[in-house]
Amino acid sequence: MAAGRGAELLRPPMSSGRATFLELFFDLAFVVALTRVSQRFADLSNDTGWALVTGFGRTLLLFLALWLIWSHTTWITSRYEPERSVIQAVVVGTMFAGLVMAVALPRATEERALPFAAAYLMVMLVRPLVVAAALRGHPRRLVPFRLAAWAAASAPLWLAGALGPERLRLPLWAAALAVDYLAWALGWPLPWVGASAVHSWRIAGTHLADRHQQMFLIALGESILVIGTVFSGTDYSAERAAAFGVAFTTSALLWRTYFHRAGLLLTEALGRARMPGRLGTASERTHLLIVLSVLVTSVGYELVIDHPYGPPRPSWLLFVVGGPVLFLVARMRLEYEIFGRVSRSRVIGVVALLLLTPALVRGAPMVGLSVVAAVLALVVLLDALRGRGRPSEVSASPIGREAPGDRDSEA
Template identity: 65%
Template structure:
């Protein structure tokens, strides 16, 4: 392929910033995958604190692998033209790999370890190999080849963990995840070539923002599935009806708090940033934490709807209170990325949740869920009151804001 033909793979300026139908199709797998993540956490809540922490660590490793697959696919479709057959093939292949990982996830640390690892490595190794081959003769070929080299490096601990004894799987896979994310954070450095830092990347900012908003909505959709499936499979009682209602309201509040001001301006912030790659990488980390908070909250929903009576198990508060707390903390960071400041209401809501946690153990789980919902409602009310009658704010990201700097598309 000539340099000119290879260059056609890059996303052109006239390309629509909206996600394509192919990308939305790809996201459908993650609706299922995120339910597997939350269900694995729910299954691990019945034991001791040590057992719960170990299950959180195992599930966290699997979720980080899924997130990296989704995140890099998102960057691929933001840097390359998703209407090209090669990119479409890559996205569909990544979709199949994610599906296999999701199916294997509930027993990925047991008898399905090899299936999970092989699906993950097939995407992480084959995808940059295909793109690098398609870009033959183009300067941009170096980026996928960097990803390929680091994927091969990370494959070693992944395979050692899959073939090794089960009791060593967690620490070995933690090392594997650390290798994969170290490559991402450092820009996949190679000897003599150094790193290719994301700070220097020019990407389709509005498209990237659209994708992050969609994965957040997918995580909210997963909570709706949890609420509906749990309540429909349980006996209808007044307590469960109350928990069902409060859970739905909590999900609506998460949506409201996320999209208030900052949630609508990520695309604009990326468009005017002198370093859109740096802001995009930071936003990716922030949305990882936001989605983690939403998934944790969904686990709390199922526990409360299924068991609304009696005193609250202290370990359940990790999800009932911890989920909203993680969300507020990440949303505070998101606000800083867009405006360079943090609203007191989010910090105050986070502190109130933490301070009230001991008191929640004295009552039924429904009380703890309702208390978390009241705190989120107070944050949403403070947002509405602060913005009433005021003009919309402009993005003022401290991560390279500039009215005429930067750009949206890959640099040559």
């Protein structure tokens, strides 16, 4: 009987795959967070050498912590019924914690370390316990208990990093985050209880795809916000206007490249997969790279619009060229996940950008961004030529096919 009451929390087979308005509301906190991440990356533009490496590492760590919060929430709403009041309370509470993390993020590795860590731990520790209590006697309650147990194991590292010397903060938090990601990859194994591999979970695959696509659009929207904000806040000139136009064109090309075939068919692929959790796990990692690449690219927009023909700075190529390269590599991975192949256009784009990078070191920032836009335009053109006159493809993912012994142990 208890299991029956707890089962009310699970997503029914006929549940809508579309994201709820609450989830879209939840994403607003992460719009703020991604903007803060982008700004932290931008603050590194004048750094070189070891300062650039450590600064990039700190910001990447904070981004990965935010991504873990967002991704866990997405899996929760894909696994449980988001219209239930308990799940809605969980989402709203997570949104508040995410907003606290976003507010603390600009100085999260300095004097605001404790609020950032406390908000993170509130989600990782308290949220699974609430879900476990709501599941009552249902067998799936063991999954959130696993999450809480592993979060408790990494909590001392988060708190020691927040309260201890600043020089130890980065290594302690890196170790804590490694524990959290390792636990997720292994299925949060516990003695006598075993593990619950995420890829074997029963989820609403179409919902998960919808959420990943929305997060990409949110990141792309953040880049548009950067373009508009930076251009409106600087003195007008023809050079800055041209940089504004090239930056917008680059974002439009990123959108087109993502949604051409593979990105558009992500929902279909997850909906058709026998094991949507397996494909969803791969897609989540791919979209982590895609979102990160868009954030890094948006920093390049800011630098170029501010100083389109300023003196060349090699470190700027990390953002102007590095972001688009990472995007194309991640997009190649997405294409493999959907079709089991990789188009030559993506490979050509990556190779072209890598070969041109040494020459761009001595060029003005505007030249670098223009070359990036031209290469992305070439990728889009090759995609269009390849698809001309051919019937629309259907997803044929090599991931998500059920293997012997695969099952959801808490189903």
